[in-house]
Amino acid sequence: xxxxxxxxxxxxxxxxxxxxxxxxxxxxxxxxxxxxxxxxxxxxxxxxxxxxxxxxxxxxxxxxxxxxxxxxxxxxxxxxxxxxxxxxxxxxxxxxxxxxxxxxxxxxxxxxxxxxxxxxxxxxxxxxxxxxxxxxxxxxxxxxxxxxxxxxxxxxxxxxxxxxxxxxxxxxxxxxxxxxxxxxxxxxxxxxxxxxxxxxxxxxxxxxxxxxxxxxxxxxxxxxxxxxxxxxxxxxxxxxxxxxxxxxxxxxxxxxxxxxxxxxxxxxxxxxxxxxxxxxxxxxxxxxxxxxxxx
Ligand code: SAM
Numbered sequence: 001x002x003x004x005x006x007x008x009x010x011x012x013x014x015x016x017x018x019x020x021x022x023x024x025x026x027x028x029x030x031x032x033x034x035x036x037x038x039x040x041x042x043x044x045x046x047x048x049x050x051x052x053x054x055x056x057x058x059x060x061x062x063x064x065x066x067x068x069x070x071x072x073x074x075x076x077x078x079x080x081x082x083x084x085x086x087x088x089x090x091x092x093x094x095x096x097x098x099x100x101x102x103x104x105x106x107x108x109x110x111x112x113x114x115x116x117x118x119x120x121x122x123x124x125x126x127x128x129x130x131x132x133x134x135x136x137x138x139x140x141x142x143x144x145x146x147x148x149x150x151x152x153x154x155x156x157x158x159x160x161x162x163x164x165x166x167x168x169x170x171x172x173x174x175x176x177x178x179x180x181x182x183x184x185x186x187x188x189x190x191x192x193x194x195x196x197x198x199x200x201x202x203x204x205x206x207x208x209x210x211x212x213x214x215x216x217x218x219x220x221x222x223x224x225x226x227x228x229x230x231x232x233x234x235x236x237x238x239x240x241x242x243x244x245x246x247x248x249x250x251x252x253x254x255x256x257x258x259x260x261x262x263x264x265x266x267x268x269x270x271x272x273x274x275x276x277x278x279x280x281x282x283x284x285x286x287x288x289x290x291x292x293x294x295x
Contacts, residue, residue, distance in 0.1 A: 041149025
């Protein structure tokens with residue numbers, strides 16, 4: 001079915017951006033008493049071993065979360081510190097063995113009256129997710145659904161207390177994911193116009209990836225909704241040639257988070273965190289970030 005497995009990438013630079021934004025958004029959204037529903041359309045396995053077969057094969061966390069865990073790390077901006085503290089809470093001391101995915105990060109920040117719905121299609125990840133979630137003993141607060149997240153969230157919008165965060169984090173392995181994200185965003189805004197929607201996407205040389213944030217911006221603007229767009233680049237996207245004449249692909253060089261109806265505190269939080277994130281995660285001189293908002 002799918003070959004993408006998040007375990008290979010857990011804790012990489014894209015996760016640092018995505019999960020820093022997720023935590024900052026949730027911290028704000030859980031300040032009000034009213035119940036919050038979080039819909040995680042592409043949940044993954046929930047928890048990852050960084051010393052396991054998958055992660056140690058790719059070692060992507062070494063150039064992601066591990067750089068923020070280093071003893072020489074300077075004082076961090078509050079949003080970045082909150083992210084590091086979150087990952088630290090799943091580990092002992094300074095040793096990084098476990099990386100929490102979006103389901104576990106979210107669950108830690110929810111109150112007992114909030115709800116979390118997790119969608120996962122891959123049977124192996126679903127099994128790991130269900131097993132990991134069972135150990136939380138969170139009862140009916142957390143639901144694991146073996147469903148297509150793009151479609152599955154429809155039945156939960158609008159949520160009972162009319163407060164929701166939707167995290168949409170596909171692997172974009174299938175080209176049609178880009179169009180599905182846009183369809184889901186348009187449909188969700190019709191069902192629940194005041195929800196907070198957060199979309200992660202890869203910045204790769206592919207027209208659909210380039211168009212996605214532009215189209216989300218148009219959608220939000222036409223709907224009269226505020227938006228926030230943050231990107232993080234850690235290296236050049238140029239394909240290079242090795243001494244033997246083979247071509248070398250750089251791996252994921254950059255990614256972005258696009259939010260519709262973002263918490264009003266998020267821009268300032270990211271403005272302080274993004275320059276540090278860029279500096280600490282830079283792999284070459286092309287490392288940079290952007291932050292824009294509108295509406
Ligand atoms: N959100 C997770 C996190 O931050 O820890 C990582 C998710 S990973 C990028 C994407 C996941 O979506 C994979 O585990 C994949 O199996 C799953 N998936 C792919 N298509 C899906 C779909 N249509 N609905 C639900 N899950 C899907």
